[in-house]
Amino acid sequence: MLQQHFPLTDRNTLRLVSEASAYAGFRSLAELIQLQGYATRAQLPLRVLGGGSNVLLSEKVNALVVQSESCRIQLVMQNDEVSLVDVDAGMNWHQWVEQSIAFGHGIENLALIPGTVGAAPVQNIGAYGVEVGEFIDSVTGYQLSTRQLRTFSAAECRFGYRDSVFKRELRNDFVILRVRFRLPRRFSPVVSYAPLNSLNAAEITPASLIQAVTDIRMSKLPDPANVPNAGSFFQNPVVSDECARQLAARYPDLPVYAQPHGAKLAAGWLIDQCGFRGKPFGPVAMYEKQALVLTTSAGATLADVRALQKRVQDSVYEKFGVWLEPEPQLFA
Incomplete structure (x- = not known):
C-alpha cells in the first residue's frame, strides 16, 4: 500500500531521522511498474531501499521509496559440480546464507552481514577473504530510464572492492529483482583471515563455519x-x-x-x-x-x-x- 510522508527512521539501521515523500513495498515487476507510473505522475524520483543497513538517509527524502517484499528461493540447475539458485531481492541476507548450504557453498563467511540479497551485489559485500561477486552468476532487474527488464552477467556487473556497476553507472536507475548464485557443491572453507585462521579447515563443516562467523561478528559488532x-x-x-x-x-x-x-x-x-x-x-x-x-x-x-x-x-x-x-x- 502506498503511503504519503512515510517515516524512514526505523527503516535504516543507523536510525537517522528521515521521512520519505511516499513509500510502498512491491512483490512483482508489475507492481513496480505501477509504482513507477505513480512516481512519474507525482513528479517524484523512484528510489529503492534494501535493508537500510548501508545507507545514509537525509532528513527529507523527496522521492517515492520502494522496497522489495519478495523472498523466494528457486533452484534453477544442479549437477555434481555446481548449483544455480535464484534468490529474490527482498530475502534477508543472513537467512539466505543459512539456507544456501542446502544447495552449495562459498558464502558462509558472509554470515550475519545485515541487509537484503538485492543490496548485496551493489556493494559487492565481503568479509574474511570472501566477496559475494565471486559467487554471483547474474543479476536481473528493472532499468527505470529504459523501462526494460535486464540481466547482467557477473562480468557485466563489474565487481570490484565494495563496488559494482549498480553503484556507479546504474546508480538510482536499476531496481534489482533477483540474484542468481553459482554455488560450488564442494565445500572449500576460506579460513586464512584472522580470527578464522584458528579454525581447523579439515574438521569444520558449513554450518559450523557460519556459526563461527556469526559468533565473531556478534562479539565485535x-x-x-x-x-x-x-x-x-x-x-x-x-x-x-x-x-x-x-x-x-x-x-x-x-x-x-x-x-x-x-x-x-x-x-x-x-x-x-x-x-x-x-x-x-x-x-x-x-x-x-x-x-x-x-x-x-x-x-x-x-x-x-x-x-x-x-x-x-x-x-x-x-x-x-x-x-x-x-x-x-x-x-x-
Whole structure:
C-alpha cells in the first residue's frame, strides 16, 4: 500500500531521522511498474531501499521509496559440480546464507552481514577473504530510464572492492529483482583471515563455519536493534606496496594484507590510533569495541554523521597520509 510522508527512521539501521515523500513495498515487476507510473505522475524520483543497513538517509527524502517484499528461493540447475539458485531481492541476507548450504557453498563467511540479497551485489559485500561477486552468476532487474527488464552477467556487473556497476553507472536507475548464485557443491572453507585462521579447515563443516562467523561478528559488532549502526563505516584502504612498507616500518603493529595490486590496511586500526574509539561526538561515536563502526543515539541526523565522518577522515589522513572512504551510500 502506498503511503504519503512515510517515516524512514526505523527503516535504516543507523536510525537517522528521515521521512520519505511516499513509500510502498512491491512483490512483482508489475507492481513496480505501477509504482513507477505513480512516481512519474507525482513528479517524484523512484528510489529503492534494501535493508537500510548501508545507507545514509537525509532528513527529507523527496522521492517515492520502494522496497522489495519478495523472498523466494528457486533452484534453477544442479549437477555434481555446481548449483544455480535464484534468490529474490527482498530475502534477508543472513537467512539466505543459512539456507544456501542446502544447495552449495562459498558464502558462509558472509554470515550475519545485515541487509537484503538485492543490496548485496551493489556493494559487492565481503568479509574474511570472501566477496559475494565471486559467487554471483547474474543479476536481473528493472532499468527505470529504459523501462526494460535486464540481466547482467557477473562480468557485466563489474565487481570490484565494495563496488559494482549498480553503484556507479546504474546508480538510482536499476531496481534489482533477483540474484542468481553459482554455488560450488564442494565445500572449500576460506579460513586464512584472522580470527578464522584458528579454525581447523579439515574438521569444520558449513554450518559450523557460519556459526563461527556469526559468533565473531556478534562479539565485535553491536546489534543494530540495540545500538544503531551500519556495520563497518569505512572501507579498508588499499595503498601501494611502497606506502604499506613505509607505514609498517613506522607502525609495526599495523595490520597489512597483501593484494593483487598493492596492500590493504585495517581502517579500524588507523581510526583507533587516532583516539576515536568510544569517544562520543554529540549523538554519534565510533564504537567502543570496534573503531570501524559508527554508532548513533536518539535524534541523530545525517549532518551529525557527516561531521564525525570528516573528523575521522581528516585525522587519519594527517597522521598516516591515508584517506578513508565511507561504505554507506547517501540516500536522498
